[in-house]
Amino acid sequence: MPQRLHSADTDFERHFRDLLAAKREASVDVEAAVRAILDDVRARGDAALIEYTQRFDALTLTPETLRVSAAEIAAATEATPPETMEALRFAHERIRSHHARQRPSDERYTDALGAELGHRWTAVESVGLYVPGGAASYPSSVLMNAVPAQVAGVERIAMVVPAMRGALNPLVLAAAAVAGVTEIYRVGGAQAIAALAYGTETIPAVAKIVGPGNAYVASAKRQVFGSVGIDMVAGPSEVLVIADGENDPDWLAADLLAQAEHDAAAQSILLTDSAELADAVERAVERQLATLSRSATARESWETFGAVIVVRDLLAEAPALADRIAAEHLEIATDDPDAVFSRIRNAGAAFLGRHTPEVIGDYVGGSNHVLPTARSARFSSGLSVLDFVKRTSILRLSADTLRALAPAAIELARVEGLDAHARSVAIRLNPGA
Amino acid sequence: MPQRLHSADTDFERHFRDLLAAKREASVDVEAAVRAILDDVRARGDAALIEYTQRFDALTLTPETLRVSAAEIAAATEATPPETMEALRFAHERIRSHHARQRPSDERYTDALGAELGHRWTAVESVGLYVPGGAASYPSSVLMNAVPAQVAGVERIAMVVPAMRGALNPLVLAAAAVAGVTEIYRVGGAQAIAALAYGTETIPAVAKIVGPGNAYVASAKRQVFGSVGIDMVAGPSEVLVIADGENDPDWLAADLLAQAEHDAAAQSILLTDSAELADAVERAVERQLATLSRSATARESWETFGAVIVVRDLLAEAPALADRIAAEHLEIATDDPDAVFSRIRNAGAAFLGRHTPEVIGDYVGGSNHVLPTARSARFSSGLSVLDFVKRTSILRLSADTLRALAPAAIELARVEGLDAHARSVAIRLNPGA
Numbered sequence: 001m002p003q004r005l006h007s008a009d010t011d012f013e014r015h016f017r018d019l020l021a022a023k024r025e026a027s028v029d030v031e032a033a034v035r036a037i038l039d040d041v042r043a044r045g046d047a048a049l050i051e052y053t054q055r056f057d058a059l060t061l062t063p064e065t066l067r068v069s070a071a072e073i074a075a076a077t078e079a080t081p082p083e084t085m086e087a088l089r090f091a092h093e094r095i096r097s098h099h100a101r102q103r104p105s106d107e108r109y110t111d112a113l114g115a116e117l118g119h120r121w122t123a124v125e126s127v128g129l130y131v132p133g134g135a136a137s138y139p140s141s142v143l144m145n146a147v148p149a150q151v152a153g154v155e156r157i158a159m160v161v162p163a164m165r166g167a168l169n170p171l172v173l174a175a176a177a178v179a180g181v182t183e184i185y186r187v188g189g190a191q192a193i194a195a196l197a198y199g200t201e202t203i204p205a206v207a208k209i210v211g212p213g214n215a216y217v218a219s220a221k222r223q224v225f226g227s228v229g230i231d232m233v234a235g236p237s238e239v240l241v242i243a244d245g246e247n248d249p250d251w252l253a254a255d256l257l258a259q260a261e262h263d264a265a266a267q268s269i270l271l272t273d274s275a276e277l278a279d280a281v282e283r284a285v286e287r288q289l290a291t292l293s294r295s296a297t298a299r300e301s302w303e304t305f306g307a308v309i310v311v312r313d314l315l316a317e318a319p320a321l322a323d324r325i326a327a328e329h330l331e332i333a334t335d336d337p338d339a340v341f342s343r344i345r346n347a348g349a350a351f352l353g354r355h356t357p358e359v360i361g362d363y364v365g366g367s368n369h370v371l372p373t374a375r376s377a378r379f380s381s382g383l384s385v386l387d388f389v390k391r392t393s394i395l396r397l398s399a400d401t402l403r404a405l406a407p408a409a410i411e412l413a414r415v416e417g418l419d420a421h422a423r424s425v426a427i428r429l430n431p432g433a
Numbered sequence: 434m435p436q437r438l439h440s441a442d443t444d445f446e447r448h449f450r451d452l453l454a455a456k457r458e459a460s461v462d463v464e465a466a467v468r469a470i471l472d473d474v475r476a477r478g479d480a481a482l483i484e485y486t487q488r489f490d491a492l493t494l495t496p497e498t499l500r501v502s503a504a505e506i507a508a509a510t511e512a513t514p515p516e517t518m519e520a521l522r523f524a525h526e527r528i529r530s531h532h533a534r535q536r537p538s539d540e541r542y543t544d545a546l547g548a549e550l551g552h553r554w555t556a557v558e559s560v561g562l563y564v565p566g567g568a569a570s571y572p573s574s575v576l577m578n579a580v581p582a583q584v585a586g587v588e589r590i591a592m593v594v595p596a597m598r599g600a601l602n603p604l605v606l607a608a609a610a611v612a613g614v615t616e617i618y619r620v621g622g623a624q625a626i627a628a629l630a631y632g633t634e635t636i637p638a639v640a641k642i643v644g645p646g647n648a649y650v651a652s653a654k655r656q657v658f659g660s661v662g663i664d665m666v667a668g669p670s671e672v673l674v675i676a677d678g679e680n681d682p683d684w685l686a687a688d689l690l691a692q693a694e695h696d697a698a699a700q701s702i703l704l705t706d707s708a709e710l711a712d713a714v715e716r717a718v719e720r721q722l723a724t725l726s727r728s729a730t731a732r733e734s735w736e737t738f739g740a741v742i743v744v745r746d747l748l749a750e751a752p753a754l755a756d757r758i759a760a761e762h763l764e765i766a767t768d769d770p771d772a773v774f775s776r777i778r779n780a781g782a783a784f785l786g787r788h789t790p791e792v793i794g795d796y797v798g799g800s801n802h803v804l805p806t807a808r809s810a811r812f813s814s815g816l817s818v819l820d821f822v823k824r825t826s827i828l829r830l831s832a833d834t835l836r837a838l839a840p841a842a843i844e845l846a847r848v849e850g851l852d853a854h855a856r857s858v859a860i861r862l863n864p865g866a
Contacts, residue, residue, distance in 0.1 A: 083844055084845075084848050086841070086844075087840070087841040087845050090841040091841055094544075097544070098544075098550055101542075111527075115798065115799070117798070117799055117800060119800075122778045122779075124811065125756075125778065125779075135850075139845070140845055207812045208812040226666075226807065226809070228812065229809070229811075229812030229813055233659075250860055251857070251860055251861055254856045255857050258853040258854045258856075261851055261853045261854070262851075288853070291852070292853055293850060294850070294853075298853060323558075330825075345558065346558075346823075347825045348825065348826070349825060349828070350825055350826070350827050350828070351828050351829075352827065352828065353829050353831075355861055356829055356835070357835075357857040357858055357861060358857070359842060359854045359858050360828065360835065360838055360858065361826075361828050362842075362845075362846075363841065363846065364838045364841045364842045365548065365550070365838070366544070366548070366550055366828075367550060367552075372823075376659065376662070377823065378557065378641075378823075379557050379640045379823060380662055381823045381825075384824070386819070390779075390805075390812060391814035391817070392763075392780045392781065392782060392783050392810070392814075393781070393782040393783070393800040394782075394785065395782070395783070395785070395789055395798045395799075396770070396784075396785040396786050396789055397786065397788050398788060401788075402788045402789070402790075402793070405797045407520070408524055409792060409795075409796040411517060411519075411520035412520050412521070412524060412572070412795075412796045412797070413792065413795075413796065415517050415520075415604055416604075418691070418694055418695075419694065419724070420693070420725055420727075421792045421795065422792075423687045423690075423691075424691045424791070424792045425790055425792050427681075428684055428787075428788055
């Protein structure tokens with residue numbers, strides 16, 4: 001059973017703090033091992049990349065077979081049932097059209113003193129997209145990472161995906177095909193991150209690397225950061241469901257289990273003002289667990305990290321608790337969800353109303369499913385077009401405007417003890433003098 | 434003398450690559466030392482913070498004297514000459530009014546299938562602002578870091594600044610007063626970062642930490658990242674000046690030295706199509722070095738990392754080289770600077786025309802002077818209001834819209850092997866069934 005907390009209890013604050021502080025990920029110290037791999041691939045390029053792929057993925061490659069061929073991608077697409085291809089295309093088009101609204105605008109204006117100010121957004125030149133192998137190899141994630149980069153105008157997207165003993169998930173290739181990603185390499189792990197960051201003879205370096213991965217991939221991304229950009233390092237998934245008593249317990253149970261089935265370290269929290277609903281949801285979870293293919297994972301997550309919080313007044317108490325939880329996914333299952341949502345500051349994505357299961361956002365809502373985990377919604381946002389563009393600020397002065405700005409600049413340079421700063425302005429004030 | 438490269442030379446590409454690859458910062462391994470400090474302050478709070486301040490800053494504090502008093506801030510402001518206060522206020526108002534244009538907008542719309550989509554921006558709750566002590570203690574940086582946070586709507590800004598043997602730079606306090614920052618603690622180093630990230634009895638934890646610092650501060654920020662957000666870790670400053678032959682060599686020499694005087698590891702590069710101008714600028718640099726208070730630092734930077742690149746055709750060759758350099762500061766001193774700038778993708782900030790020295794952007798241009806260094810303009814942007822807000826995506830469906838989206842979502846959940854995902858959607862399609 002998940003833990004049950006009552007906001008009316010005297011020790012609620014202590015229990016709630018413990019819930020927030022619970023470590024859901026074992027910290028694996030792979031830093032030194034990863035450092036050695038990064039250095040080796042940086043120094044020896046393809047040869048090192050191929051050796052590590054042999055060792056870790058039991059796959060023998062040559063520089064010629066590193067890249068997945070167009071024929072393989074076509075074959076994977078052909079092998080994918082039409083209804084799956086249709087679902088991928090439907091998802092792709094919804095994600096594309098939503099993200100197209102996120103393109104930021106350039107600006108250029110002249111202020112009261114005549115200074116021309118502004119900024120210009122440009123796309124990152126090239127992006128590496130990491131796709132995990134194994135159980136976490138999701139075609140939907142290919143779409144969610146590739147589409148914002150494409151909408152941003154990124155000219156080159158290089159995808160890497162490990163192929164254990166040569167096997168690639170055809171759905172991942174099909175999703176890449178739907179997204180129009182054609183540069184795909186069958187490598188993974190820290191060695192793939194090194195190849196993307198530093199380049200090899202076969203794989204040109206990229207400017208930024210995105211996408212989820214295991215502890216080795218996460219450590220590699222952290223270590224190459226600076227040489228290239230990286231996205232956030234995502235932790236296990238989580239959902240906070242805020243619900244009044246007027247909900248179907250089976251619907252909410254399914255939502256809680258949809259997070260729990262991802263990962264034993266996932267976290268599902270129900271926050272309600274109805275103890276009856278809380279009981280009914282817990283019973284529904286037990287019933288539904290019996291028929292899940294990933295029931296062992298889901299049960300472990302639910303029993304270890306799941307929580308049910310019962311409050312007296314939903315509108316008065318839920319927002320402050322939700323802000324402290326700062327959930328990746330926030331469902332609000334009430335008649336007037338905006339009344340609750342408008343009082344909440346911290347959440348990666350909000351799903352409003354009883355007919356908006358978070359799962360729609362995983363696939364076909366249109367918004368991105370790469371979202372801040374582990375309370376990082378307090379300070380960060382989900383993946384968007386903004387992650388694939390960067391801003392150059394612009395300043396342009398006339399001689400007269402420079403004259404108007406000069407005294408303050410020279411004074412500040414003077415008090416900061418920066419003579420050349422002061423001179424760089426002063427010298428332009430009396431040309432020919 | 435700085436190195437001279439000619440794009441017409443056969444070995445230009447090799448020399449240019451070496452220039453890009455030059456390491457300007459010695460990597461100091463302080464990680465383990467910092468880790469111990471972080472853990473100690475996390476465990477023991479004020480007591481540990483006070484001990485480290487005694488040890489590293491030769492300053493004895495109590496929980497009561499950690500915070501700089503309102504009287505001390507007022508005294509620093511009173512001690513600051515009126516013309517300096519006026520310059521700070523002038524800079525503050527220009528920075529504020531420019532950043533006020535950066536507030537992003539919320540959006541909410543209904544798409545063709547009836548799905549309500551959107552996003553909402555909210556301010557980060559609380560921000561810690563690190564201000565270095567010693568030579569890098571710049572009042573202008575206080576404004577540049579505090580103002581975007583305030584414009585974003587951050588409710589609490591806590592500033593930390595080390596006070597070696599008790600001494601605080603009154604100009605830093607005066608700048609804080611001008612910006613309206615009143616919560617200031619006289620602590621620095623990794624111990625101050627730990628206090629901001631984890632909180633102590635006296636200093637409540639913040640959600641994000643920004644501001645420059647030495648190797649200890651940079652390592653501490655990297656290590657607490659995840660618990661809190663951080664800004665980029667800035668390296669030594671740099672400028673690329675693209676100039677035709679029609680420039681006053683003294684103006685450009687002053688601009689190159691304005692970067693060089695910051696730090697021996699700073700980098701100033703002149704890129705021109707005029708070998709005569711290149712010679713004249715080098716002579717002017719030598720002349721001007723003689724009268725700089727920081728001439729030793731500036732000379733070391735210029736001779737070690739400075740470079741003069743001579744090309745045959747500025748418009749044809751400069752943009753591609755500039756994109757590879759991806760400079761923090763880019764000056765374009767030509768008659769039609771936009772013709773060059775429009776072909777360049779990677780730069781932190783652009784200063785266009787002969788009357789726009791980069792130094793204006795350091796102080797009173799209005800745009801931010803916290804900018805991406807070390808080629809990170811390829812994938813990141815300068816500090817802005819966007820760094821102090823985060824986005825929550827919003828989805829709201831009706832029963833009918835859910836029905837329209839359901840088949841594709843269920844199909845994708847099915848092929849990803851996520852039963853509870855499929856059920857979470859399917860169960861809502863036949864209520865009561």
